[in-house]
Amino acid sequence: MVILAVIALILGTLYGFSGYEFTVLDYLASHTDYILYLTMVLVGISVGLHESIVEQMKKYHLKLLLIPTGIIIGSIIGGVICSFVLNEPMRESLAISGGLGWYSLTGVAIGNLSGAEYGSIAFLSNLMREIISFFVIPIIAIKLNYYTCIAPAGATSEDTTLPMMIRYTDEKTVVFSVLNGVICSACVPVIMSVCYTLF
Amino acid sequence: MEILIFMLIGVLIGRFCFPKKLKKLNEKMQVVMTMLLIFAMGVMLGRRENLINELSSLGFKSLVFCLIPTILSTIIVYFLTERFFDRDKKEDK
Numbered sequence: 001m002v003i004l005a006v007i008a009l010i011l012g013t014l015y016g017f018s019g020y021e022f023t024v025l026d027y028l029a030s031h032t033d034y035i036l037y038l039t040m041v042l043v044g045i046s047v048g049l050h051e052s053i054v055e056q057m058k059k060y061h062l063k064l065l066l067i068p069t070g071i072i073i074g075s076i077i078g079g080v081i082c083s084f085v086l087n088e089p090m091r092e093s094l095a096i097s098g099g100l101g102w103y104s105l106t107g108v109a110i111g112n113l114s115g116a117e118y119g120s121i122a123f124l125s126n127l128m129r130e131i132i133s134f135f136v137i138p139i140i141a142i143k144l145n146y147y148t149c150i151a152p153a154g155a156t157s158e159d160t161t162l163p164m165m166i167r168y169t170d171e172k173t174v175v176f177s178v179l180n181g182v183i184c185s186a187c188v189p190v191i192m193s194v195c196y197t198l199f
Numbered sequence: 200m201e202i203l204i205f206m207l208i209g210v211l212i213g214r215f216c217f218p219k220k221l222k223k224l225n226e227k228m229q230v231v232m233t234m235l236l237i238f239a240m241g242v243m244l245g246r247r248e249n250l251i252n253e254l255s256s257l258g259f260k261s262l263v264f265c266l267i268p269t270i271l272s273t274i275i276v277y278f279l280t281e282r283f284f285d286r287d288k289k290e291d292k
Contacts, residue, residue, distance in 0.1 A: 008234040012241020028235055029242040037205045039232040044209015045217050045225050063283055070276035078268025085267070086260055097268040120253045124261035127244075129269050134237075136273075144277050147284055151276035152269045158202055160240065163233035166226075178206060 005134050005164075036159050043166060043174060050171040060176075067176060068183040071151050072191070075100055091199035096122045098191035100154030100184045101161075103127040109192060130156050137164040146173040153177070155184035 015025060028035065079097030083090045092114050099106030103126035111119020133152040140149045146169040153161035158181020165177045217225070244250060 004230070004234055005237050008237040009241045009244075012238035012243075013245040014241075015238075016242035016245020016247075018245070025242070029239040032236060032239045035232055035235050035239070037201065039229060039236070040202050040205035041209040041212070042225055042229045042232065044206040044211075045213035046209075046222075046229070047206070048210040048213020048215075049217060049219065049222060049225075051214075059285075066279045066283055067276055070279045071272045074270075074272030074275040075268035078271040079264075081267050081271075082264050086263055088260075093264070096264050117257065121257050121261050121264060124253060124257060125264035128262060128265035132265065132269065140273065144273075145280055145284075147280040148273060148277040151273040154269075154272065160236055163229055163236075166229055178202065182203060 009131070039159075039163065040178075043162065043178075046166065047171050047175060064176065064179060065183070067147060067150055067180050068187070071100065071154055071180070071184060072098075072187060074151070075154065076191070089199070091195050092118045092121075094199070095192050095195040096125055098188065098195060099126040099129075100188055100191075101126050101129040101133065101152075101156040102154075102185060102188050103130065105188060106192070109189075113196060129154060130160055133161045134164055137161065138168045141168040146170060147176060149173065150177050150180050153181075155181055155188055157181040158185065 012029070016029075075097045076094060079094040080090070082088065082097060083093035086093070092110065095110050095114075096106065096118070099110075099122055103123050106126050107119050107123030110122040129152065133154075133156065136152050137149045140152070149165060149169055150157045150173070153165075157165065157177040158179075162174070162177055162181070165174050169177075
């Protein structure tokens with residue numbers, strides 16, 4: 001799976017870089033929303049086929065919030081450390097680390113608010129977070145626990161990294177992963193506005 | 200939000216009208232869809248102007264901004280889940 005993911009990423013990058021245009025590939029690349037929606041239906045089917053999952057989820061209630069809370073706190077502390085280590089302003093550091101892997105939003109938003117250089121760092125660092133997640137999810141699933149696989153993925157745990165959760169964890173973690181992604185994605189714009197208001 | 204709606208549709212299909220013998224096919228389709236998503240991400244990257252320049256000048260700083268928050272998130276979530284969640288997750292799938 002990881003090897004397939006690397007091949008797909010390299011092929012896609014080469015195709016994008018080459019400047020060639022094939023109608024089918026261009027259509028696919030520019031309609032990722034539909035691919036994602038179809039993926040979600042398929043994931044839902046897997047969850048629906050797993051009969052005890054609803055009963056299992058009922059046990060958790062508010063514990064569900066622990067994972068996104070841990071992710072956000074870890075990322076924010078990470079942003080503070082980055083600010084000191086790299087000697088960068090606290091505002092930009094926190095906004096970048098608070099992107100939680102959502103590179104498209106943070107890249108553009110921080111670029112508009114703090115200039116192209118910070119926009120590029122926000123884009124690249126959050127993209128790296130997503131790509132690194134692909135590779136560490138299988139390792140975390142074996143060495144730590146299934147739920148922790150959601151942590152590196154951050155806001156992407158509801159879409160791009162979700163299929164890795166499906167492959168390497170269980171149905172219950174997949175549901176946690178989707179809900180975590182929704183919560184984190186809702187928090188990213190909030191974290192960003194708080195950073196630009198406070199600092 | 201749409202994501203949750205589509206997932207819910209899938210859950211209902213899976214619960215009430217999806218033939219169990221197609222479970223494997225469903226899993227294979229998920230892999231195909233994932234590869235398409237990753238391919239599309241690659242296309243977006245390849246088409247981004249100045250990607251190589253950005254990587255060479257800001258790559259190291261971006262990596263630090265990626266690694267430290269990601270590692271800290273992972274450590275905190277690991278301790279929280281070990282402390283508060285059931286320990287039923289290391290079995291092989």
